[in-house]
Amino acid sequence: MQSTKVLEQFQIAAEKEPKSIYPFSPVYHASYKGEEVIVKKTQKPLERAEALARYTRFLQENGIYIVTPIKMNTNNPQELGDACYVVYPFIHGKAYTATHTQIYASGCLLGHIHA
Structure with missing residues (x-):
């Protein structure tokens, strides 16, 4: 599905065809009501x-x-064609580089979730 169609389904205006910021799956950085958001493919079915x-x-x-x-x-989220998409807030931060600090923080988060 065209990325502009995906954004329009969520009432997000796109002046030109957005490009995915992630090479392995459609992930679009956009603006919704003045806030930065991420529109991405997610689990299916709806x-x-x-x-x-x-x-x-x-x-x-x-x-x-x-x-x-x-x-x-x-x-x-919404189902669009044969895929589902969801909109999250855009989080500014560092890219994941698998440093010891990031691995430890990931482990702590998983520990909280499993608790």
Whole structure:
């Protein structure tokens, strides 16, 4: 599916065809109501995508620092053609480089999630 069609489905205006910022899957950096967001492919079918969104919200509500889909004027996530997409806030930070500090932080997050 064309990236502009994906963005338009979420009521995100695109003046030109956006390019994915990730080489292995469609991930688009865009703007929604003045905020930077990420629109990306997620679990399918839609029931799995919605379950994942509920789970991440549950984790966040229980004190786990995790990114959850943003609230929008339309459904988030959505099924588009044979794929599902979701919109998250854009998080500024460093790229993952597998340093000892990043690996340790990842382990701590997984420990909190499993607890």
